[in-house]
Amino acid sequence: MDQLKEAYRQKRLILFVGSGVSASIGLPPWRQLIDEIAMQLDYDPEVFATYGNFLSLAEFYRIRKGNIGALRSWMDREWHQGIEIRNSEIHRLIVQGRFPSIYTTNYDRWLEYAHDAYQVGYVKIANASDLAKARDGVRQIIKFHGDFDDDASLVMDETSYYERLQFETPLDIKLRAETLSKAVLFIGYSLSDTNIRLLFHKLSKIWSKHESLGVRPISYVFSHKPNPVQEEILSQWGIRMIASEDDEPGAALEHFLRDLVEG
Template identity: 60%
Template structure:
């Protein structure tokens, strides 16, 4: 474990960024299942429909056909929050709540991070809009829903249009992110390094620091993965992001072991 990473965590200067891989450990539906559901609702063969584009393109198609994401969002909310899911059995979520993280940003729509904080007795404030920002309380951990929340259709970043709008990086949440990364190290968990959207986020964060007069004292940022990727490692290193690779093949155990070492 990197000394600088441990020190940033110990001092409360480490910000966590949580991706879909963390929710996947709960057995939630995959993007493939989401595409199949879109196909079903629109009357297409799922196997054929999946060849028409990625999930953002197909969600955009759905939105144009149905006039909104309402029905699809409702299905996702139900499927992502089944009563049979036992959050207390998730060591990953338990360890996240126990961590000394100054902020938790997430690109996940589901509420399992919030539910875990409630179940494990950690006070938090959920932030998905400007109204949420003004209601934050001292002593409460901030959970920032960077790609929206199932509670509000308009906040969901799922279709192409919403992704393109998000890529402008000029919303109140983006301004908050810029302020937060200036004084905290960032640790990314649960992300695929081949995902264009997260790589763009890495690049944007690097740009933010490059424009800052404090660039020379930029806190280190890290991304955890269980798969070696020399190409990504080299690119991210030039962007000021250090890749931490586990020797454990199983992604769930790899992340659990890493968080265990970090927070205990």
């Protein structure tokens, strides 16, 4: 924890934000999105959910509809109402933290809205053309799986997901470059999430190639409960697990961030 805090104090800590952060403010689970896909395609939601995982069902939606525009519009509308972002201590701590870059695999806009609410400047980066907007001294919010303002950027169906696995987009190259000189802190992720585990593995391969030069950073993932099996697996990839004893994920994350940002 001391090394993590030192990287944070030196503004050499990148934050990577997952769906657990959005869940903490009441955004719906993936099952609700699957139900909406089913209803838009005139399927019984209970039956439709047995036909595949979210990626394959979203792929089927795209094939049937020709694009994901209507689904994206529904998500954008439903996910951004009835929430007062200033009530989220987690978002306040993120905004007021000393993070030069914040990456997120979340589609929603709540990180941006939180920055707006606290009047903290940022540049949103969701595709290659956005990279030109980056400015020294201004925080970057990198929408790693896309943004509602650009349907083409969204990693939502099987095709876009498999393309993402190549790890060769401009945003991937940016992340690879940043992680050679800065540590990364992952929050809001399930350790069983195959997507984030692949990212861990990819990053560890990059770091190992440069280890002889002495530039391999130490990175971290926060978990709301201990898991000795995952802790050892992550350790071989150069990632340290920070675990809480708090049974409630949202409370555990809030306490951890407060200790890091305000401690």
